[in-house]
Amino acid sequence: MRAALTIARRELGSYFRTPAGWVIVALYVFLTGVVFARYILVPGSPASLRDFFAVAGWLLLPVAPAISMRLVAEELRAGTIEPLLSAPVSAAAVLIGKYLGAFGFLVAMLAPTGLYVLVLDRTSSTPPDIGPVLSGYVCLLLVGGLFLGLGTLASTLTSNATLAFMVTLFLVLGVLLAPSAADFVPAAARPALYAIGLTERIGDFAKGVIDTAHIVFFLTGTAWCLVMGACVMELRRWR
DSSP, X not given: OHHHHHHHHHHHHHHHTSHHHHHHHHHHHHHHHHHIIIIISOTTSOSOOHHHHHHHHHHHHHHHHHHHTTTTHHHHHHTOHHHHXXXXXXXXXXXXXXXXXXXXXXXXXXXXGHHHHHHHHHHSSSOOXXXXXXXXXXXXXXXXXXXXXXXXHHHHSOSOHHHHHHHHHHHHHHHHHGGGGGGXXXXXXXXXXXXXXXHHHHXXXXXXXXXXXXXXXXXXXXXXXHHHHHHHXXXXXXX
């Protein structure tokens, strides 16, 4: 675990040592700020951040692949993956460390949006209900964590960061649209497609409901992605 945390700190720092990391944060905060100013800070409207969280969640669709696409793919392209895998560190520790670094960047990206809650509290006649606000942020972290897990897995499969971005994007879209495809598959496969759907789960969080079943779903999905990614990296170690 110590090795994974060391890799996580290095990975997190790398995002802020390049302009790309700052650009991602700035664009995300700017776009969510526009939504907040245009649709939330409306005189006479209820003090609710539901629309903000809905848009913030959809913005993760391109942002999460952009954060995760270089995690392993860049190491493969530069040839630095061999020294990393030959070190006395397990492939799982390497992958978990890289994932935690990306997740830490996600948290840093979401942190400035907390100002919107304070602004809404100061400008509204009635303070916003803290329950839906907390569940909204929990939802963003869980959804973003799952998307990063998919991106980390995709990044282990190729040395091309752009290709890793596209694979992650299609995987995320596949998870989001899985229930919609249920009518086009055999009846036996439909329960599985409905089970991996995210729309109803996100909808519950938007209502302020923090269901432990949903939390387990997201954490299990993320863990599965990391296990598969670690297996891919372990195969690279022995090639």
